[in-house]
Amino acid sequence: MRRTDPVTIIKPLVFFAALLPAASLVYRAIVGRLGVNPVETIEHFTGDWALYLLLATLAITPLRRLTGWGAIVRLRRMLGLFCFFYATLHFSAWLVFDHFFDVMEMAKDIRKRPYVTVGFSAFVLLIPLALTSTNGMVKRLGGGRWKRLHSLVYVVGTLVILHYLWLVKKDTYHPVLYGVILVALLVLRAPVFQRPRRRPPPAPTPVPAAATIGD
Amino acid sequence: MLIKRPQEIPSSEITDRSVYLRRREFLSCSIDAGLTAAALGAFGSLAAPSVLAGEKISGIAKSAYVTDEELTPYESATTYNNFYEFGTAKEDPSLYAKDFRTRPWSVTVEGECARPGTYALEDFLKPHALEERIYRLRCVEAWSMVIPWVGFPLADLIRRFEPTGNAKYVEFTTLLDPQQMPGQRRAVLDWPYVEGLRMDEAMHPLTILAAGMYGEVLPNQNGAPLRLVVPWKYGFKSIKSIVKLRFTEEQPGSTWNRAAPDEYGFYSNVNPERDHPRWSQAKERRIGEFLKRPTLPFNGYADQVASLYTGMDLVNRYF
Numbered sequence: 001m002r003r004t005d006p007v008t009i010i011k012p013l014v015f016f017a018a019l020l021p022a023a024s025l026v027y028r029a030i031v032g033r034l035g036v037n038p039v040e041t042i043e044h045f046t047g048d049w050a051l052y053l054l055l056a057t058l059a060i061t062p063l064r065r066l067t068g069w070g071a072i073v074r075l076r077r078m079l080g081l082f083c084f085f086y087a088t089l090h091f092s093a094w095l096v097f098d099h100f101f102d103v104m105e106m107a108k109d110i111r112k113r114p115y116v117t118v119g120f121s122a123f124v125l126l127i128p129l130a131l132t133s134t135n136g137m138v139k140r141l142g143g144g145r146w147k148r149l150h151s152l153v154y155v156v157g158t159l160v161i162l163h164y165l166w167l168v169k170k171d172t173y174h175p176v177l178y179g180v181i182l183v184a185l186l187v188l189r190a191p192v193f194q195r196p197r198r199r200p201p202p203a204p205t206p207v208p209a210a211a212t213i214g215d
Numbered sequence: 216m217l218i219k220r221p222q223e224i225p226s227s228e229i230t231d232r233s234v235y236l237r238r239r240e241f242l243s244c245s246i247d248a249g250l251t252a253a254a255l256g257a258f259g260s261l262a263a264p265s266v267l268a269g270e271k272i273s274g275i276a277k278s279a280y281v282t283d284e285e286l287t288p289y290e291s292a293t294t295y296n297n298f299y300e301f302g303t304a305k306e307d308p309s310l311y312a313k314d315f316r317t318r319p320w321s322v323t324v325e326g327e328c329a330r331p332g333t334y335a336l337e338d339f340l341k342p343h344a345l346e347e348r349i350y351r352l353r354c355v356e357a358w359s360m361v362i363p364w365v366g367f368p369l370a371d372l373i374r375r376f377e378p379t380g381n382a383k384y385v386e387f388t389t390l391l392d393p394q395q396m397p398g399q400r401r402a403v404l405d406w407p408y409v410e411g412l413r414m415d416e417a418m419h420p421l422t423i424l425a426a427g428m429y430g431e432v433l434p435n436q437n438g439a440p441l442r443l444v445v446p447w448k449y450g451f452k453s454i455k456s457i458v459k460l461r462f463t464e465e466q467p468g469s470t471w472n473r474a475a476p477d478e479y480g481f482y483s484n485v486n487p488e489r490d491h492p493r494w495s496q497a498k499e500r501r502i503g504e505f506l507k508r509p510t511l512p513f514n515g516y517a518d519q520v521a522s523l524y525t526g527m528d529l530v531n532r533y534f
Contacts, residue, residue, distance in 0.1 A: 036295035036502055100506055113494060171303035171403050
């Protein structure tokens with residue numbers, strides 16, 4: 001019988017931890033502590049957390065490869081869905097507070113403002129990823145196609161960093177910082193950073209990619 | 216029209232003639248008294264060199280330059296600031312300007328004028344009667360406030376220094392002191408901050424130098440001890456913590472214009488028709504409100520200032 005992996009215990013903890021920012025935002029809204037410009041606070045806060053969770057999601061694969069802790073991949077879908085959750089709140093804040101459901105204005109914004117164009121695109125691209133995150137969808141698509149579809153997350157990451165970079169007035173410290181983290185997480189996927197397997201395959205024949213999906 | 220001109224003056228408001236005739240003396244006395252008390256306070260407690268900020272200013276005259284729009288809460292106007300010298304986050308200036316020393320302070324006047332020199336702030340301000348001006352403030356970031364400034368017309372000050380016929384512009388400079396201004400330790404902008412106005416803009420009655428707000432000495436995070444307020448231009452034109460005025464023949468540089476010429480023009484008049492290249496300027500969020508409201512041309516001061524720009528293409532060229 002397999003020993004219980006620590007991930008089994010960590011997973012519910014991560015779930016509640018990822019809910020905490022949203023809970024704190026609701027709490028601050030109730031007690032009126034959203035600051036001088038509450039709309040800006042909500043927009044920045046939800047955008048920041050969508051970004052953090054995106055980076056956390058992208059950190060799972062390199063972590064697994066560097067540490068050899070395979071079970072950690074069972075956190076990935078949840079983190080990805082939390083990223084989508086915060087991105088949805090972020091998008092909704094823009095929809096309601098900035099445009100109050102004015103579709104024409106929004107379309108104009110998306111067309112005219114590069115940072116909105118890329119931000120909106122990133123959000124739209126997250127939708128199919130969220131929809132196909134279930135085990136059933138993985139089966140229906142098949143591992144290869146599913147993987148190809150979900151490599152869109154790299155595009156999303158790039159768009160999100162551009163979104164951040166293009167919206168700040170002058171101080172690019174934070175977007176650059178997260179951009180560097182994103183690049184690092186992508187570079188860490190390079191084969192050189194893979195932990196040598198304990199039992200390497202005997203022949204140098206190409207090894208089929210291990211299924212890395214779901215849990 | 217949003218500028219409210221009081222039609223009838225109640226007799227209670229009418230100053231006695233004898234007091235009126237001595238008004239300058241009265242005001243300079245009250246300012247002096249305030250400054251002296253404050254200076255004593257500062258010397259009395261070196262640990263808190265910023266005791267000046269927030270002190271009540273007595274004898275502020277009312278002015279016709281007011282709006283009946285709701286004032287932005289003092290708390291908001293003093294904790295949500297763009298003053299990159301103290302950091303780029305909105306709360307940074309209120310956190311890191313606490314110990315900023317605004318006394319002793321001197322202002323240098325140079326360039327095309329008959330009376331250049333360096334003046335102690337007290338002497339610089341002494342001849343001017345302080346009055347309240349309630350202005351809308353529109354930030355280039357599409358938010359706005361309504362602030363009761365305490366100041367005096369820049370025109371009155373400029374006349375004292377007798378600019379020559381060559382003086383076509385005024386350039387203003389903020390203090391450069393990375394020791395005290397932690398934001399200047401990073402090259403986010405090209406320090407020191409400079410701004411400029413065309414002479415007719417500087418002489419316009421709406422343009423003031425402010426030493427206070429909400430009836431009190433200007434808080435450090437709002438540009439103490441002396442700042443410019445030009446209500447029909449984006450907030451960044453209203454330079455803070457001024458140490459120098461220079462009269463020039465050529466159009467002076469301005470920090471944001473140098474940082475991003477296509478985003479921040481020299482004029483930077485509030486203009487809903489001219490979008491920032493990256494965001495719209497058609498609407499603004501008044502601090503305290505949730506939904507955006509339309510932005511008015513020249514921030515609602517078009518009747519007073521639009522004529523300064525007759526025949527100029529304010530959308531494509533002189534933005």
